[in-house]
Amino acid sequence: MYDSVTPGDLPADAELVAAYVDGDYANVAEVRFRCPRATIARITVTGRYGVPVCDCETGDLTPLAAVLWARTELDSGRLPTIYCNLATWPTVKRLAGVRGLTGRVNYWIADWGLGRPASLLPGAVAVQYASDPVSDLDTSIVAGHWPGVDPPLTKGFLLMLSDRQQEELYAWTKEIHAALQLRSGHMPQGSYSTGEQVNEILKRVAADEPKA
Numbered sequence: 087m088y089d090s091v092t093p094g095d096l097p098a099d100a101e102l103v104a105a106y107v108d109g110d111y112a113n114v115a116e117v118r119f120r121c122p123r124a125t126i127a128r129i130t131v132t133g134r135y136g137v138p139v140c141d142c143e144t145g146d147l148t149p150l151a152a153v154l155w156a157r158t159e160l161d162s163g164r165l166p167t168i169y170c171n172l173a174t175w176p177t178v179k180r181l182a183g184v185r186g187l188t189g190r191v192n193y194w195i196a197d198w199g200l201g202r203p204a205s206l207l208p209g210a211v212a213v214q215y216a217s218d219p220v221s222d223l224d225t226s227i228v229a230g231h232w233p234g235v236d237p238p239l240t241k242g243f244l245l246m247l248s249d250r251q252q253e254e255l256y257a258w259t260k261e262i263h264a265a266l267q268l269r270s271g272h273m274p275q276g277s278y279s280t281g282e283q284v285n286e287i288l289k290r291v292a293a294d295e296p297k298a
Contacts, residue, residue: 087127087212087226093120095221100124102228104139108132109146127235129169135159138234139194142170142178149174153181156191165234167192167211179209192233194226203227 088096089104093116096103103124105117109131117126130137131146133155142152152168159166170178172195182191194212202215206229214226 087228088223089127089214089226090221090223092222093117095218095223096120102127104129104226106131106141107137108134109141125236127167127232130155135162136164138165139167139169142168142174149178149181152178153185153187153191156182157185157187160187160190165192167194167232167234169194169196169214171195172197172207196224 087102087104088100090096091106091111091113093105093113096117098120100121101124103117103121104127105114106112106129107114114126114128117124127139128137129139129141131141131143133140133147133151135155135158140147140152140155142149147155149170152170156166156168168178168191170193175193175195178193179188182188192211193209194214195207195210196214198215198217200213200215203213206227207213211232212226212228214224216225217223
């Protein structure tokens, strides 16, 4: 995924980009024009409701304000993501825990010193690992499905995947199923070997599974 305060710096053929709905760098319309095929992760810096991502940085929302925003989003049936840097993340998670939100909030974490990580940080749905000082182009790795940003998983979405993608998805889903059984002790037993069964567990993970 890419984001930039200068939409012209974004790759025009990008499939996933982020853009601001408010603040000094509001640029959703420009980003949509620049990247017409892309899914846009919309970001609020003021705590606007109904936007899937809030920006918790100096000059934007404080950790407490971000958590209170997330609580309102959850109470409204939406799936919020808080963007913050790696150093601020423990504070945000602690405040979320105090308000009973542990495992209910997604996190997009920024750490430009990481280099491209081989995988997501545990508990994060996205990791911003690079920022070009010349073009202001930021780059992130993102989970295969971003709740609240990507369209909800639907009953027939597997039909859009290739055979190889379905096989990989089955393997990944079985691993999730086994991990959830070990942790919660109440997941149903059984083989997830059909498209509908895989889809059901994925929808449960996307909607309910704690992100830490």
